[in-house]
Amino acid sequence: MSADPAIRRDIPDATVARLPEYLRALSDVADRGISSVSSEELAQAAGVRSTQLRKDLSHLGSYGIRGVGYEVEHLALEISRALGLTQDWPVAIVGMGNLGRALAAYSGFATGGFHVAAVFDEDAALAGALVADLPISPMTDLALLVRERGITIGVIATPAASAQSVCNALVEAGVRSLLNFAPLVLVVPDDVDVRRVDLSTELHVLAFHEQRKSLPPELGVAR
Amino acid sequence: MSADPAIRRDIPDATVARLPEYLRALSDVADRGISSVSSEELAQAAGVRSTQLRKDLSHLGSYGIRGVGYEVEHLALEISRALGLTQDWPVAIVGMGNLGRALAAYSGFATGGFHVAAVFDEDAALAGALVADLPISPMTDLALLVRERGITIGVIATPAASAQSVCNALVEAGVRSLLNFAPLVLVVPDDVDVRRVDLSTELHVLAFHEQRKSLPPELGVAR
DNA sequence: GCAACTTTGTGCCCGCGTTCACAAACGCTT
DNA sequence: AAGCGTTTGTGAACGCGGGCACAAAGTTGC
Structure with a gap:
């Protein structure tokens, strides 16, 4: 009845952000040899409410069996497909400082179709040095390698x-999805997606809440 | 008229998440020798709308001057105070793999009262080795060092x-704010805050949007 | 000292996301 | 085959956060 090919459009951003976690939870469950889970079990493993999990999954389609639960392998495949993990994603990392090197070596990178296809550094003196079995390329080779290797995702790990x-160079080369570890807001065209990861911001937020905990002189709210 | 001490309560989470960025934008402005900014200028530097910036700041208090703007240094101080950055925050990092070492060396750590007070690894063989001028301590010293050095924030950079x-050990030692780089949902008591940073999740979300860009056979929505 | 201009602070509305409540659907037992 | 228990899928209510419009308040110029 329902169309087979990727049917659903307009998956809410909030849902998309949780899908990777569901996928990871499913992987855990599968490793334990379990082939079927209820939304309640899976939600607990993913740290959300079961109703939220079900509503999220409902945006992808109806892949559960009422009275039973979800078939682990099948659901994992459907989520992977929705996220686009069934295809290969060559990634470029720019900036081979401490962080860039750690990212290049990060094993979690390998999960779900991603792989480091090239690494770059603005310091031409580093060119040729090996990082995780890959030679560092100079920025002048960026456009060429992006084209040759079909790179669609760029990681910025520079100061x-x-x-x-560096962002401008990546965009110029045709990269439209960026992961930015540098502590600043990048200016990009509308069709480019940027996600930012900032250690400093996270620490600040933690400090805020920690402060609230230590000085509770008034206002005893739940949180 | 208005009380001087940290007056405002219940700052929305969404606002708190943006305050660090405002602080960074203010720092940039200050570096350019500018002493007063309008909400419009500052908002642009922080990548938000000016109305949003003003509403966010209104939760802290009235620190702007109508018809003029905000006094850069004063506003930075007030945001710092709200976030709790006027005090010192000793941080412990656990897990001295590639990522842990990169984090320990990360200069952005130093901003706003944070500093790495101790680093740990479960591998006792690493004990004593220097990372960013700090000797790696064994996990058995965790509780002692947390107490001695007043550590309140823990960073988990283990597999x-x-x-x-590791999380359990940190919580047991009294740490109530955690930054988790490991790809799993930690189970913690209610009074412990956990923020998670996951490269894999970010890549998945990017892949989702990238996929949507490359295959736009139907539905020409704005995004 | 007054008027015109500038910029902040905020009340109100709207849209998104989360949760609740419940009906629909499935397996199992008898 | 029919009923019962279980679990999914979803319509509806609710609450939070963002943006608009505007009043309040300050500055500048004359």
């Missing part, structure tokens, strides 16, 4: 000072 | 397999 120019 | 046990 803040050079992040915008 | 997923050991993350939960």
Whole structure:
């Protein structure tokens, strides 16, 4: 009845953000040899409410069996398909400082179709040095390698000072999805997606809540 | 008229998440020798709308001057105070793999009262080795050092397999704010805050949007 | 000292996301 | 085959956060 090919459109952003976690939880469950889970079990493993899980999954389609639960392998496949993990995603990392090197070596990278296809650094003196079995390329080769290797995702792991120019180079080369580790807001065209990961911001938020905990002189709200 | 001490309560989470960015934008502005900014200028530097910036700041208090703007240094101080950055925050990092070492060396750590007070690894063989001028301590010293050095924030940079046990040890030692880089949902008591940073999740979300860009056979929505 | 201009602070509305409540659907037992 | 228990899928209510419009308040110029 329902169309087979990726049917659903307009999956809410909030749902998309949780799908990777569901996928990870499913992987855990599968590793334990379990082939079927209820929304309640899976939700607990993913740290959300079961109703939320079911509503999220409902945006993908009806892949559960009422009275039983979800078939682990099948659901994992459907989520992977929705996220686009059934295809290969070559990634470029720019900035081979401590962080860039750690990212290049990060094993979690390998999960779900991603792989480091090239690494770059603005310091031409580093060119040729090996990082996780890959030679560091100079920025002048960026456009060429992006084209040759079909790179669609760029990771910026440079200092803040050079992040915008590196970003411009990536966009110029045709990369439209960026993961930014530099502590600044990048300016990009509308069709480019940027996600930012900032250690400093996370620490600040933690400090805020920690402060609230230590000085509760008034206002005893739940949180 | 208005009380001087940290007056405002219940700052929305969404606002708190943006305050660090405002602080960074203010720092940039200050570096350019500017002493006063309008909400419009500052908002642009922080990548938000000016109305949003003003509403966010209104939760802290009235620190702007109508017809003029905000005094850069004063506003930075007030945001710092709201976030709790006027005090010192000793941080412990657990897991001295590639990522842990990169984090320990990360300069952005130093901003706003944070500093790495101790680093740990479950591998006792690493004990004593220097990372960013700090000797790696064995996990058996965790409780002692947390107490001695007043550590309130813990960073988990271990593999997923050991993350939960490390988390338990940190919580047991009295740490109530955690930054988790391991790809799993930690189980913690209600009074413990956990923020998670996951490269894999970010890549998945990017892949989703990238996929949507490449295959636009139907539905020409704005996004 | 007054008027015109500028910029902040905020009340109100709207849209998104989360949760609740419940009906629909499935397996199992008798 | 029919009923019972279980679990999914979803319509509806609710609450939070963002953006608009505007009043309040301050500055500048004359």
